[in-house]
Amino acid sequence: MLVTGGAGFIGSNFIRHILTKYPHYSIINLDKLTYAGNLENLKDFEFNPNYKFVKGDILNSELVEHIAQDVDIIVHFAAETHVDRSVLDPFSFVRTNVLGTHVLLEAARKLGNKRFHHISTDEVFGSLPLEETHRSFHEETPYDPKSPYSSSKAAADHLVRAYHHTFGLPITISNCSNNYGPYQFPEKFIPLFITNLLEEKKVPLYGDGKNVRDWIHVADHSAAVDRIIHDGRIGHTYVVGANCEKSNFEITKLIVNCLGFGEEMIEYVKDRPGHDRRYSVRPHKIQAELGWNPQMNFDDGIKKTIQWYIDNPDWWRRVKSGEYLEYYDRWYNKR
Ligand code: NAD
Numbered sequence: 001m002l003v004t005g006g007a008g009f010i011g012s013n014f015i016r017h018i019l020t021k022y023p024h025y026s027i028i029n030l031d032k033l034t035y036a037g038n039l040e041n042l043k044d045f046e047f048n049p050n051y052k053f054v055k056g057d058i059l060n061s062e063l064v065e066h067i068a069q070d071v072d073i074i075v076h077f078a079a080e081t082h083v084d085r086s087v088l089d090p091f092s093f094v095r096t097n098v099l100g101t102h103v104l105l106e107a108a109r110k111l112g113n114k115r116f117h118h119i120s121t122d123e124v125f126g127s128l129p130l131e132e133t134h135r136s137f138h139e140e141t142p143y144d145p146k147s148p149y150s151s152s153k154a155a156a157d158h159l160v161r162a163y164h165h166t167f168g169l170p171i172t173i174s175n176c177s178n179n180y181g182p183y184q185f186p187e188k189f190i191p192l193f194i195t196n197l198l199e200e201k202k203v204p205l206y207g208d209g210k211n212v213r214d215w216i217h218v219a220d221h222s223a224a225v226d227r228i229i230h231d232g233r234i235g236h237t238y239v240v241g242a243n244c245e246k247s248n249f250e251i252t253k254l255i256v257n258c259l260g261f262g263e264e265m266i267e268y269v270k271d272r273p274g275h276d277r278r279y280s281v282r283p284h285k286i287q288a289e290l291g292w293n294p295q296m297n298f299d300d301g302i303k304k305t306i307q308w309y310i311d312n313p314d315w316w317r318r319v320k321s322g323e324y325l326e327y328y329d330r331w332y333n334k335r
Pocket residue numbers: 004005006007008009010011030031032033034035036037038056057058059076077078079080081082096100119120121122153175176177178179180185
């Protein structure tokens with residue numbers, strides 16, 4: 001299996017899931033090691049004979065064609081992933097998410113139509129109004145991406161489907177909701193808030209704090225991708241989520257209280273431009289067709305996640321320095 005972006009948050013959790021469940025599988029992890037890639041995430045697999053890391057860019061077609069020659073499947077996680085960064089620097093999102101996906105599709109085609117699974121997001125469907133609680137995203141929802149991040153992911157999804165229809169490439173796509181769990185880079189909402197509080201800093205809640213996201217533990221996402229790559233229908237898309245909608249305020253309060261603080265630690269800051277109001281996904285297809293169901297309830301998952309950041313200060317203190325601090329200054333000064 002060639003996994004792209006396996007040194008990031010979800011990719012590294014997925015590789016751990018696969019090599020633990022199927023120890024006889026071999027994985028090549030191709031990752032450029034951007035600010036978000038971290039080899040420490042898979043340090044315990046460093047000497048596993050079935051795991052090989054290759055540092056490289058998915059836009060390097062020669063390299064991709066070379067390492068994909070003998071694989072049975074490409075599972076494509078590599079991407080620029082943070083919406084706030086896509087506001088500051090949209091080009092890198094188009095480059096990696098659109099052009100990079102295209103390079104991988106071409107390699108898969110040239111190498112005799114390799115099986116290809118594309119990891120995407122529910123953000124391609126746009127934003128739902130808070131009050132229309134009966135509405136959720138599903139496989140037939142029209143695309144309506146709103147941010148440079150989600151538009152670049154939407155463009156990639158279209159290319160993946162086009163390669164199936166035009167060249168018969170055996171693809172599947174998953175559009176998953178917001179993930180949380182261990183090894184998530186602390187620029188994203190949940191790990192940022194946990195680590196800020198562990199540093200006794202306030203947490204920056206955007207706008208009125210009423211935006212809603214649909215949360216899934218990364219282990220449940222990994223299990224969903226496992227089911228799709230093994231038994232998913234070729235050419236099909238699966239929407240993935242754990243039926244767990246929460247407002248940002250609710251989650252903030254939970255984290256703040258869990259770490260022994262009160263609401264004085266919440267700082268309401270200027271909203272993200274174009275901030276999507278609500279995401280909600282209906283994962284009926286994957287549940288009915290592939291028998292997948294989320295196993296982690298949010299209360300347990302968030303407690304375990306908070307505990308993971310308490311137990312791994314070296315991991316997050318190192319990544320929350322250098323380049324990260326520069327980005328943070330740029331983000332808050334530019335807005
Ligand atoms: P992440 O930012 O933690 O990791 C991305 C990884 O991709 C990093 O290791 C980085 O080094 C690598 N990468 C970036 N550009 C590259 C390039 N040009 N060549 C090779 N490697 C490159 O992201 P994540 O949160 O783990 O997300 C993984 C995938 O899942 C993405 O495709 C994302 O769109 C999708 N997704 C994420 C979420 C979420 O909540 N985080 C939800 C749904 C879907």
